[in-house]
Amino acid sequence: MTSLARAQRSLADPSVRHPLWPPLTAGCPVTSTGEVAYPLEVDYDYDAVPADLFARPAAHGLERWAPLLPPLAAPGLGEGNTPLVALADGVWVKDESRNPTWSHKDRLNRVAVSAAVASGARGIVVSSSGNHGAAAAAYAARAGLPCVVFTSPQAPPAVASHLRAYGATVLAVPYASVRPLMRRIVGELGYQSVSSVTDSAHTGHPFGPEGYKTIAYEIALALGRAPAAVHVPVGYGELLFGVAKGFQELARLGVTSAVPRMYGVEPAAAGALTEALRTGRPAARVPVGPTAAYAIDCEVNSYRGVLAVRATGGAARTVTEDQFASAREELARQGIWCEVSSAAGLAGLRAHGPDPAGEDGPVVCVVTSSGYKDVATGRDPVVAADADRETVRALLER
Amino acid sequence: MTSLARAQRSLADPSVRHPLWPPLTAGCPVTSTGEVAYPLEVDYDYDAVPADLFARPAAHGLERWAPLLPPLAAPGLGEGNTPLVALADGVWVKDESRNPTWSHKDRLNRVAVSAAVASGARGIVVSSSGNHGAAAAAYAARAGLPCVVFTSPQAPPAVASHLRAYGATVLAVPYASVRPLMRRIVGELGYQSVSSVTDSAHTGHPFGPEGYKTIAYEIALALGRAPAAVHVPVGYGELLFGVAKGFQELARLGVTSAVPRMYGVEPAAAGALTEALRTGRPAARVPVGPTAAYAIDCEVNSYRGVLAVRATGGAARTVTEDQFASAREELARQGIWCEVSSAAGLAGLRAHGPDPAGEDGPVVCVVTSSGYKDVATGRDPVVAADADRETVRALLER
Incomplete structure (x- = not known):
């Protein structure tokens, strides 16, 4: 279909x-x-x-x-x-x-990672305290794309194990640095973001x-x-x-x-x-x-x-x-x-x-x-x- | 059916x-x-x-x-x-x-807890390091039966959280004590075991x-x-x-x-x-x-x-x-x-x-x-x- x-x-x-x-x-x-x-x-x-x-x-x-x-x-x-x-x-x-x-994030990421694949993105970048990052990392791995996950130092330790298992690069950086870094990864490396990249709502x-x-x-x-x-x-x-x-x-x-x-x-x-x-x-x-x-x-x-x-x-x-x-x-x-x-x-x-x-x-x-x-x-x-x-x-x- | x-x-x-x-x-x-x-x-x-x-x-x-x-x-x-x-x-x-x-243990426990319910058991007892205990505890909770889980002190800490969430009583006792205690719980309390209760194979x-x-x-x-x-x-x-x-x-x-x-x-x-x-x-x-x-x-x-x-x-x-x-x-x-x-x-x-x-x-x-x-x-x-x-x-x- x-x-x-x-x-x-x-x-x-x-x-x-x-x-x-x-x-x-x-x-x-x-x-x-x-x-x-x-x-x-x-x-x-x-x-x-x-x-x-x-x-x-x-x-x-x-x-x-x-x-x-x-x-x-x-x-x-x-x-x-x-x-x-x-x-x-x-x-x-x-x-x-x-x-x-x-x-539930798997449903979103099947679609969003598909968009990245179809538009020729070189990788996936995501900001997440847990579920969203895990789903993005799994679908990126399955599609053969590298994945960078920005997460919080307060995220559960088990989630870090989960993200790393898929081969994702997992970064805990201060909240204020996340979006600027994401935009650089998108702009300079040709990754696609499956999280919000704007500073507005x-x-x-x-x-x-x-x-x-x-x-x-x-x-x-x-x-x-x-x-x-x-x-x-x-x-x-x-x-x-x-x-x-x-x-x-x-x-x-x-x-x-x-x-x-x-x-x-x-x-x-x-x-x-x-x-x-x-x-x-x-x-x-x-x-x-x-x-x-x-x-x-x-x-x-x-x-x-x-x-x-x-x-x-x-x-x-x-x-x-x-x-x-x-x-x-x-x-x-x-x-x-x-x-x-x-x-x-x-x-x-x-x-x-x-x-x-x-x-x-x-x-x-x-x-x-x-x-x-x-x-x-x-x-x-x-x-x-x-x-x-x-x-x-x-x-x-x- | x-x-x-x-x-x-x-x-x-x-x-x-x-x-x-x-x-x-x-x-x-x-x-x-x-x-x-x-x-x-x-x-x-x-x-x-x-x-x-x-x-x-x-x-x-x-x-x-x-x-x-x-x-x-x-x-x-x-x-x-x-x-x-x-x-x-x-x-x-x-x-x-x-x-x-x-x-997979959910498939077994739907059937085994059903057997307990159908035979009028007063509760469920199980010995498990993880999956089996969690499934037994979930189906017991749903059926309104108390559940006692014997687990190992080496079991992952997250599994203990999982078992307790369903309201199960979680006991870490020495391995040699597990089956004798299970048999007592079966014999004296009328619980049904969903784990093996024999000392043989x-x-x-x-x-x-x-x-x-x-x-x-x-x-x-x-x-x-x-x-x-x-x-x-x-x-x-x-x-x-x-x-x-x-x-x-x-x-x-x-x-x-x-x-x-x-x-x-x-x-x-x-x-x-x-x-x-x-x-x-x-x-x-x-x-x-x-x-x-x-x-x-x-x-x-x-x-x-x-x-x-x-x-x-x-x-x-x-x-x-x-x-x-x-x-x-x-x-x-x-x-x-x-x-x-x-x-x-x-x-x-x-x-x-x-x-x-x-x-x-x-x-x-x-x-x-x-x-x-x-x-x-x-x-x-x-x-x-x-x-x-x-x-x-x-x-x-x-």
Whole structure:
């Protein structure tokens, strides 16, 4: 199946179109302002979508959805095709830890690394505290491209092992140096960045979020309809935007009859999307407080998140550290051990309840990554805790 | 779909049958000897298998294969339905890290915890250095049963975090105390063990390996035929046996025309199956040397492995630490970061080559678990290594 991608389109003004190549990773050159380098998205020849595209069974690998993605020039790892798992009250969990590098970021990186391969980039550069870097490094390795990962000295030690295993060059440099260095690597070495390279609000790669659309396709295929609401963790909002766009496409193509309300959930310690929506601006900058949800503690939002919430009648929500912990524990007691940040969707649903419009169908929370990626993982001693010993003694002596 | 499981059958003598319930976790009471507590397997009413069972698409959750499994009384987590990923030379990797707790053990535990639920057990007890314990704890939590995990003080610290997240009681006790304590927990508390409780060669749970049959079903469905050879890591040989049985069933039911040669690969530091086959005994005990493949460093084998190799014309093979490392690196450079033990199948294939009979079709290596489970993971510092810094400096200054 061939890609039907035809153009890039400014998110600030959909009538502003650019050719599909090269990917405009620094934002739209026409509509951007001093404040916001507006992101772009990909437009398709929707009239040419094969009539049976959504009638075929789900399968591993984004090639399953090739017509509605940019060209997949980089080899895949069987990404996607993750399960929906039911919680006790019927809420569905879309378990994205079941991807090749155990997070949703594999969907974005299959597409973004493909863009680099197709545009003749000499390597991949990425800035990430964990999941994004691991996925970029894996797809770069598989495509035979070198990969440079800028990470934080606070990143979990296991993540460094993970990144280095793929042969990536892993650099912990001060935050202020990251983007200037990335731009040099792009400009002087001909690498392509799969992270945002602008100093304004988050711009990101125009092709990347397209990969997340496949989460919406899979959910609709599994449920036989669109859900009533979808709750997702929000860092820069690429996942929120991608899933919303996927559902919008399904409705446009007549596969489903409605678009779910999209809820983007942020740590209370870093609520940039919430602030942007509150103030009616395309992007806001907020101070970031301490949070265990290190994968989504972003000081700026992307305009993508604003669009997704507005277009679907959803909302941005924030959750406290206690609410994160509580949602993470609920998931673990149901057999799903996730990264703290990954529990944001469920934490938002449990803390704020179903929305006032009421739920007129299934509710889905996207869980993005595994508990192995957390900073605190591995800090417990393996030796039996006293409480454990007491539990068994009490059991055997009663 | 209803289970067609009808009876337990001794692996020492298939004519010795027992009722399906209760699961005979201490081995066959009729055929066992002082040396070997012979394991049992499950027999089915094969004549009643629905004609279209293998015509339907793959799906998450072992219920997809319910007719050929014992009753699935415990709720699932969407286990199985893992992808086949191609290496550069066309060898297929069955990526079992894509399961709910990121290893193949989820397939076994869905079935074994179901047996506990169906027989009214009050809890689950398991002995494991990692993957098996995590899977047992997750399925026990989901079923609402308490779980006690005996683990080793040498287990990776991240694994302790993993086990505790599900609410399991985690005990590190001296190796010699494990089985006596497990038997007490079974006898006095009414728990069911999903690990071997006998002091003889490995006996194991009679239902557990049935879960691994679904790996064979999925491979055959994905390839449209049986492969020529399958290479799997061997600890106690439950995976080897289960996959072999799955392919034998497919041939018996006329779904495929041949059974692949099954290769069981052990660390050179612990080659009990190799020794049993060499000496023609049902089970051997060997000294265990140091190895990074901690998940499969077993001092005894199970008779299951002997049967699987003999019935399929395969072999047991051993690999050195260097061969493990080399296979693990090959996989990582193709985007698949696995636990050292998990690389055994590919390590055996690369070290010993295709077998003398030649390969008359696809070759599959089963990769069982993620690199996050390794002892060495997380030991690297996050700070940039000097080599990494030099790489980027050299790139930017040339």
